[in-house]
Amino acid sequence: MDLTKVTRGIAPMTSNQPTRWDIVKLYGVDHSPWVQGIRLALSYYGVPCRTTSLPVNWRWWFSQGVTFPVLQPDGQAPIVDSFAMYRALEIQGFSLGLDGVLDTDLLEAQSAMESMFSNYALGRSGPGKRWAFIRGWSNMRERPMHFGGSVARAFLAHYFFCLIGLGRTIRGQKGRYVYDLDKFERDIVRWDRLLQNQEWVTGRAIGALDFALMGHMQCMMTGLTDELIPILRRQSALMEWVGRMCAALPDYEPMYARRLIEDTWHQTTGGGLDRGVFWLTWFGCIAAWPVTLPFLLYCFVRRAYNPAHSGAVSRRLRRGPPPL
Numbered sequence: 553m554d555l556t557k558v559t560r561g562i563a564p565m566t567s568n569q570p571t572r573w574d575i576v577k578l579y580g581v582d583h584s585p586w587v588q589g590i591r592l593a594l595s596y597y598g599v600p601c602r603t604t605s606l607p608v609n610w611r612w613w614f615s616q617g618v619t620f621p622v623l624q625p626d627g628q629a630p631i632v633d634s635f636a637m638y639r640a641l642e643i644q645g646f647s648l649g650l651d652g653v654l655d656t657d658l659l660e661a662q663s664a665m666e667s668m669f670s671n672y673a674l675g676r677s678g679p680g681k682r683w684a685f686i687r688g689w690s691n692m693r694e695r696p697m698h699f700g701g702s703v704a705r706a707f708l709a710h711y712f713f714c715l716i717g718l719g720r721t722i723r724g725q726k727g728r729y730v731y732d733l734d735k736f737e738r739d740i741v742r743w744d745r746l747l748q749n750q751e752w753v754t755g756r757a758i759g760a761l762d763f764a765l766m767g768h769m770q771c772m773m774t775g776l777t778d779e780l781i782p783i784l785r786r787q788s789a790l791m792e793w794v795g796r797m798c799a800a801l802p803d804y805e806p807m808y809a810r811r812l813i814e815d816t817w818h819q820t821t822g823g824g825l826d827r828g829v830f831w832l833t834w835f836g837c838i839a840a841w842p843v844t845l846p847f848l849l850y851c852f853v854r855r856a857y858n859p860a861h862s863g864a865v866s867r868r869l870r871r872g873p874p875p876l
Contacts, residue, residue, distance in 0.1 A: 573625045573644060575600040579607050580620035581705060582692045582806060583676075583774050585669060586634040586862075587621045589767030592797075593638060593760070595804050597646045603695040605705035617854030618711055619861045633860040634767075635662055638760035649752075649759025661761055665768060666862055668739040673862075674723065675731040676776040677716045685713060688776055690830045693806075699829050706833035710844065711851055718852075737783050744787035753793070758800060766797045766809065773808040784812055 576594065578601050580587030587603070594601045607613040608622050608630050616622075616632075623631040623640070631637050635658060638648050650658070677685040689709035694701035720730045729735070743765060746753065753761040772780050785791060794812050801807065810817040837844045855861050 573599055575602065575626055577601075577608070577624045577626075578603045579605075579622040579624070581605055581689075581708065583688060583771055583776075584620060585665075585767040585771040586764075587767070588770040589764040590621055590623065590634045590637045592766055592770075592801060592804065593641060593648065593763040596758070596763070596801055597641065599641075599644075601695075604698055605692075605694060605701040605708060606698065607704070615854070617851050617858050617861075618708060619855055619858040632858075634764065635760070638763070647757075647759070648763075649754035649757060649761070662764070664739070664742070665764060668736065669768060669771075669862060670719075671732055671736050671739070672772060672777055672780060674716060674720050675779070677713060678720055678731070681776060682713070685709075685716075685776060686834065688774060690827050690834070693826065697823065697826060699826070702826050702829040703833045706830045707837060707844075707847075709830075709834060710837050711848055714848055715852070715855075733779065733783065736780065737786075740783060740787060740790065744790040747789035747793050751793075751796070758797075762793075762797065766794075769794060769797075769809040769812070770807075773811045775808075781812065 576599060578587065578591060578594070580603065582588065582603075591601060591603060607618070608624050612622070612630070619632075621632075621634055621637070623637045625631075631640050639650060642648050642650055675681075686709055689705060689712075692705060694705075723730050743753065750756070752758050753765050769784075772784070791812065794809055798807060798810055798813065807817075
């Protein structure tokens with residue numbers, strides 16, 4: 553895929569425009585690149601956002617599974633898929649550089665990010681990292697703090713721990729590298745080459761693809777895939793872009809990507825009571841495993857039917873357009 557295709561027809565950035573959204577609720581967690589991407593965009597344009605591990609509603613969770621992000625503006629229908637959310641932000645009056653970009657080209661860029669994620673995500677857990685993975689989930693924060701979100705996040709930690717374990721097993725049985733650092737470097741070099749010719753991923757101004765790619769930088773730098781740091785630091789254009797992104801969002805929290813450019817940066821964790829609720833629920837899920845396991849299996853099944861789950865775009869592109 554030629555990544556330069558998605559920079560055609562970029563409209564000048566429009567900033568400081570009023571938004572019709574008074575506040576939005578964002579379902580997801582800090583370690584998700586897709587959640588981080590849209591959170592970065594909302595923060596950049598000054599749209600107030602509540603981020604929580606609680607789903608839009610329980611009916612949604614049972615029908616759609618635990619796939620996120622899901623964005624729900626006050627009084628409006630939920631929006632799924634982070635790229636659909638970027639489109640929705642443009643409708644609100646903010647230019648994210650998507651005007652004139654073909655949907656097929658945008659899908660190819662999204663697919664490239666999915667492919668990269670499907671590789672490095674499997675490195676977030678596994679031998680030597682399993683306990684660190686759970687601790688990472690315990691240190692995430694609801695914004696604002698909400699004990700119900702801490703309870704939901706504890707279940708989600710079990711869900712994604714099992715999902716990553718399943719992914720590692722399937723890839724290993726196919727005789728492929730479970731966590732291929734060489735492939736990751738090939739993937740990230742393509743973005744570095746793009747940035748050698750332009751200041752922003754989206755083109756002439758910061759936009760949707762910048763927020764989306766920065767979401768992946770955020771996910772990589774949460775402390776579970778630090779072996780990627782030397783690879784990322786070898787990409788000079790990419791590193792300069794990370795610096796520009798951090799400068800464009802000086803008050804954003806948590807800016808995990810600062811670890812790439814500031815060795816002394818430390819993340820802020822949730823409060824002791826928040827973590828206490830998380831761990832109580834996490835161990836409770838183990839104690840109630842005869843109930844937890846069927847619910848996990850149900851969520852795995854629902855995930856397959858959710859068109860916004862990670863890898864869905866890549867799968868649609870491989871299958872090609874539907875017959876006329």
